[in-house]
Amino acid sequence: MATKKGKQLAGETGVCYLVGAGPGDPGLITVRGRECIEAADVVIYDYLSNPELLTWAKDDAELIYAGKKSPAPKQEQGSINQMMIEKAKQGKAVTRLKGGDPLVFGRGGEEAAELKAAGVRFEIIPGISSVFSAPAYAGIPVTHRLYNSCLTIFTGHEDPSKEAPAIDYKKIAVADGTKVVLMGVENLQKICSQLIEHGAAADTPCALIRWATTGGQETLTSVLDSIAALAKKKKFRAPAVLVIGEVVNLRNDLSWFEDQPLFGKRIIVTRTRRTAGILSSKLRKIGADIIEIPTTRIEKPEDEMEFGELVMDAHRYDWLIFSSPNGVERFFKIFFKIYKDAREIGGAKIAAIGPGTAAKIKEYHLSVDLLPEKSVAESLADAFEKMGSSIENLKMLWVRPEQARRVLPDRLNAAGVILDEAVAYRSVADTDDITGALQRFKHEGADIITFTSSSSVEGFLNLKLELPKDLKIVSIGPATSRTLKAAGLEVDIEAKEHNIDGLITAVEKISRQRRRR
Numbered sequence: 001m002a003t004k005k006g007k008q009l010a011g012e013t014g015v016c017y018l019v020g021a022g023p024g025d026p027g028l029i030t031v032r033g034r035e036c037i038e039a040a041d042v043v044i045y046d047y048l049s050n051p052e053l054l055t056w057a058k059d060d061a062e063l064i065y066a067g068k069k070s071p072a073p074k075q076e077q078g079s080i081n082q083m084m085i086e087k088a089k090q091g092k093a094v095t096r097l098k099g100g101d102p103l104v105f106g107r108g109g110e111e112a113a114e115l116k117a118a119g120v121r122f123e124i125i126p127g128i129s130s131v132f133s134a135p136a137y138a139g140i141p142v143t144h145r146l147y148n149s150c151l152t153i154f155t156g157h158e159d160p161s162k163e164a165p166a167i168d169y170k171k172i173a174v175a176d177g178t179k180v181v182l183m184g185v186e187n188l189q190k191i192c193s194q195l196i197e198h199g200a201a202a203d204t205p206c207a208l209i210r211w212a213t214t215g216g217q218e219t220l221t222s223v224l225d226s227i228a229a230l231a232k233k234k235k236f237r238a239p240a241v242l243v244i245g246e247v248v249n250l251r252n253d254l255s256w257f258e259d260q261p262l263f264g265k266r267i268i269v270t271r272t273r274r275t276a277g278i279l280s281s282k283l284r285k286i287g288a289d290i291i292e293i294p295t296t297r298i299e300k301p302e303d304e305m306e307f308g309e310l311v312m313d314a315h316r317y318d319w320l321i322f323s324s325p326n327g328v329e330r331f332f333k334i335f336f337k338i339y340k341d342a343r344e345i346g347g348a349k350i351a352a353i354g355p356g357t358a359a360k361i362k363e364y365h366l367s368v369d370l371l372p373e374k375s376v377a378e379s380l381a382d383a384f385e386k387m388g389s390s391i392e393n394l395k396m397l398w399v400r401p402e403q404a405r406r407v408l409p410d411r412l413n414a415a416g417v418i419l420d421e422a423v424a425y426r427s428v429a430d431t432d433d434i435t436g437a438l439q440r441f442k443h444e445g446a447d448i449i450t451f452t453s454s455s456s457v458e459g460f461l462n463l464k465l466e467l468p469k470d471l472k473i474v475s476i477g478p479a480t481s482r483t484l485k486a487a488g489l490e491v492d493i494e495a496k497e498h499n500i501d502g503l504i505t506a507v508e509k510i511s512r513q514r515r516r517r
Contacts (some may be wrong), residue, residue, distance in 0.1 A: 014088035016115050018108045020127015021049035023137075025213040027281065028054060028128045036125060042087045044080065048099025050214075050238060052292055055277070062087075077107065082116040099239075101129040105155050105182050106244070108515060133243040133293045134212030138219045139255030140248055142178045144147050150177035155189050156184020156286065173198035178245035185238040187262025189228040195244070196225055200447040207249035210240040214268065217258065230344040265511050267442065268449035270295045270456040281448065283507065284423035291446060293437045295459025296427040298326050300403060303423070308334050310397060315346025317420075319370075319396040320407070323353045323377070327361035327399040328453035330424040332364050342366065348397075350370025353380050355499050375498035376478055381411040392416030403425035403455065407480065416449045427455040448507055452476045452500075454483035461487055471477050472510050476503045 017036040022028035037043060037056045045054065045066030054063055066080045087094045102124060115122040127159050131153055132142050142151050152175050172179065173195045179257050185208075196202050202225035206271035210218040222230045224244060230236075257263065264435055266289040279289045294510025301307050311334045314320060320326050335345070342365060350368050352358040354375030358368045384391055395418045398409065412419050432435050445468040453456050457480060473491050475481040477498035481491045493510045495502035 008024055011389075014091045014094070015121045016084050016088045016096060017123050018096050018102045018111060018123055019098065019125045020108075020129075021053060021097045021099050022128045023130040023133040023213045024048075024050050024102055024211060025284065026050050027284065028133065028213060028226040029097045030125060032125050032126065033127060036093075036095045037097065039093055041092035042094045043097055044084060044094065044438060045097040046099055049097040051437075053097065053255075053295075054435055055292070060497070067141075077110070081111060084111065084115065085118045085120055085333040088115070089118075089408075098127070100131075101127040102152075104129045105133060112296070123435075130212055130241050131182065134209040135180070135207070135243050137213045137257040138207060138209045139251040139253075139257070140207055140243055141250060141254070142180060142243070142247060144247050144250065147250075147457045148177035150175070151180045154179070154181060156181045156187050169194040170198045173200040174354070178243065178247050181242040181244070181315070183238070183240050183418075185231065185236065185240050185360055187257040188231055188242070190490060192224050192228050200224060200244075202343055204244055205246060205249045206238050207243045207251065208236060209243070210236060210238075212241060213257075215263065215284065215287060217252075217263075219258065221251065224354075231440050251383070257287065260285075261508055262511055263287030265289065265506065266291065266444065266449060268319070268446045270450060270460050271452050272430060279452070279503065282500065284505075288507075290446075291437050291441055292461065293436065293441065293461065298425050299428055301423040303425055305376075307422050308338070309425060310420060311335050312338050314348060315344060315396045316395065317348045318394040320345075321351045321353075321380070321400070322357050322361060323400055323404070323408075326356050327359060327424040328352075328357060328364075329400065329424070331399050334428055347415075351380060351384075353377060368505050374477075377405055377408040381408050384412060384417070385415055389416075393418060396420070397422055399424050401455070426460070438463065438465070446471060447473055448472045448510065450474045450507065451480050451484065452475075452503065454480055456480075457483045457487065472508060474506050475504060476500075 007080070012373060017040070019033045019036050020030070021033065027208045034056055038058070040057060040132035041059055042062045042064065043054060043057050044064045044066050057063060060101060064083070076398055084094055084096055084494065096111065098108060100104045100106060108124060112122055112124060124212055135142050144151065152172055167235055173512070181191060202223065204224040206222055206224055206226060206227040206461070207463050208220040208231055218236070220227065220234060220236055263282060267292055269283070269292045273278060283290055286314050295482045309488060311331055314335065322331070345366070349370070350361060352361055352368045353372065355371070358371050361368055370380070370383055393416055396412065399422045409419055409421065442465070448473055451460070451473070453476070472493070473484060473489060474483055475494045477495060481494050493506045495506040497505070
């Protein structure tokens with residue numbers, strides 16, 4: 001069983017997992033594939049595997065790019081094979097992450113053969129192929145009872161070292177059903193001409209789908225004798241899937257992904273590397289093209305011993321106050337190292353700032369006794385003060401980050417509360433760019449940027465990135481907005497509900513405003 005502690009999935013010795021990363025949407029990787037990423041000591045990934053999948057890797061995992069994107073220097077297949085073998089023979093768990101499915105024009109079979117010959121244990125984890133996922137996200141079923149009952153798949157880019165081409169266009173041209181071509185953009189004119197020359201109807205409907213299943217998806221539709229010229233005119237580049245057949249006409253009725261409210265909007269998500277996923281996932285579900293820029297990472301507090309002692313004494317307090325999901329996670333990680341039973345927390349009541357923090361507490365099967373109307377420290381202080389003199393001399397433990405506003409402790413102390421503060425973690429700047437997100441932002445820009453905390457603002461500013469002139473800034477709440485304004489940035493919209501769902505609502509609202517303009 002996979003664990004994030006780095007235990008291998010299949011024993012003590014080295015092993016290599018050939019993992020299909022899926023077509024692009026991180027949500028389309030298999031559960032088994034994610035387990036292999038989380039357990040890997042080494043992740044070797046290619047150009048078509050979404051780099052955001054790397055955020056699931058262990059903090060100390062070695063991440064190696066083995067892409068073959070032109071015009072970048074190419075990694076020769078032989079060196080990739082040797083790298084996998086050497087790493088595995090060092091006793092490491094190696095995950096070879098390949099876009100789509102490793103055995104569908106992915107050279108996974110060749111890599112498996114090399115591993116077998118070298119005596120390295122391996123496992124093949126299938127992935128969702130763009131053969132059918134790309135058309136599906138474009139509203140095109142590759143098979144349909146009323147149109148066809150067979151499917152032909154072929155590559156548009158054969159191995160140049162072959163003495164003779166293996167693709168028989170004469171047979172493919174007259175074959176019934178849908179035809180799907182992978183890696184065919186560079187040779188598109190030749191492919192279409194060969195099919196027509198050997199008997200395919202020139203007016204056969206076609207679709208080209210680029211960066212399928214992501215917010216950057218583009219779809220071109222035409223007919224067989226015109227699709228290449230249209231692609232050239234539109235400067236349509238790889239990676240793309242070509243679909244040929246009558247099923248393409250169903251796109252008019254079945255298109256769904258490109259009709260999502262945020263489709264075509266590129267949105268920057270600034271959070272810690274470990275917590276960006278929830279917001280990103282929800283935005284992707286409504287069509288957004290996400291660039292995750294982790295601005296901070298969570299580290300242990302400087303005095304972890306003191307934090308542990310306060311956690312150990314949690315049962316001595318009348319109230320436990322949590323102000324973030326990270327604090328909850330850090331608290332219970334220590335708590336369950338000390339105690340084996342949640343009942344050891346005693347009779348302490350629990351307060352949380354925000355539904356996200358409350359949801360994290362409930363993951364530990366504990367109820368939240370106090371949740372303020374607004375997800376800010378002022379609102380929680382108001383809620384406690386409404387209890388009047390009954391809170392005087394109560395002992396409370398506030399689980400907080402290293403840097404925290406003093407609003408809550410100042411008001412609780414003024415109300416007579418005996419407050420202890422447990423520093424659970426600290427946020428430090430994250431300047432690593434393991435996913436290439438910074439470069440992508442610099443070259444492609446974005447429509448909207450989201451900030452979920454003051455620390456995410458400060459972390460982003462530390463990156464010293466130039467903001468596009470028309471970039472819209474969305475803030476999760478007043479404290480974050482104050483930090484943005486203090487830095488000289490204008491907040492275009494602030495979430496009414498200061499949580500992830502409220503932030504998404506604000507993003508949708510400003511996106512609609514921009515469309516109307």
